[in-house]
Amino acid sequence: MGILIVDDNQSNLFVIENILKRAGYNDYLSLTSAKELFAYFQKKSPLPMQVDIILLDIMMPEMDGIEACRRLQQIPHLKDIPVIFVTALEDSNKVVEALDAGGSDYVMKPINKTELLARIRVALRLKYEKDWHIEQDEKIRNELDLSMQVQTSLLSEPIINENILLKASYLPAYKLAGDMYYWQKIDEYRYAAIQLDMMGHGISASLVCMFISSVLRDAITKASDPEYVMKELNRWMNSLNHRNQQIPYYFTGIYLILNTKNKTLEYVNAGHPTGFAFIDNKEVAELASNTCAIGFFEDIQIKKAIITYSKSIQLLLCTDGVEEAIEKYEPNGFNYLKKTASYFWNESLDKQPIDYLLSKKQQANADDDMCVVLIQAN
16 A cells, blocks of 8 residues: 655655554655656656555645645546645635645644544555455446456358358447347248347347347247247246346347248247338338237237238348337428338448438437348349
């Protein structure tokens, strides 16, 4: 534990040094000016002594203690070091100014040994607690970064070839999101795809998303039919809710099977925002909700809907965060999406689907997770 003493008066330094030494604080260093203080911190690391607290005189030549404290607060790795002002000033306004500059406490001259040591103990205790929280926050940030990498790894890579395109934009509002998308090639002609929006945000929603992602893969392997897959997901969500009585989880989603040979689209929309299918470059069909959200009830009635096309189909699927972001700039987000879905997007590798809907600035101002899935087949 290291203490820096900064005072231009040698007598004051002598008094404080003796108080510290007799109290068992042997790791200290005395400086005579603010200039020496900053010169100490500019030394090559590691510093000769770790500084846990600064005892700083207010009245000093060239730069006073208040200005020195202000400058310390502007240096990220120094601003959390507690500063106790040591002053002979009885001007309460000056003391307030010193505390407003970032000081944690003050003691008056002539120095009372008991008071000085008590204020040092308080400042050190607060610093150690703050350091502990900073360390814990760093651990949490690292764990969140790892979780984000795991969650992102579960998302599907784009599929782009002559006859089929599946691509998505994925913009979490925070590091972890409740939105998810996934697709899988079943055989030469059939593709399964899902977009879902888990209730809530952050860690819990993302963990449930990862759980559902695993369940989804198993379900598609057994039988890819939309009715079967959504019933399986509902069964597992209810099983999860039975084990967790505190927060019932559910999600909205669209699951679909696209058959490029038969030119059919089979889908179930479970309480999700309406998707749009631009058929043969002529008309837009709405993929409206045809059952409730997954996880609400143990037994739900699910019946898939079927759309056919002759030459081409383009699908636009969005989570509710996209529509909410659009409604900040458009009077009706639903109509805007439907209109935008009514022309064929010249999709390229360097452009994201969401860029057709929102500018980069509008995307940055969004408050919710956003996910856009674009599917094209011909």
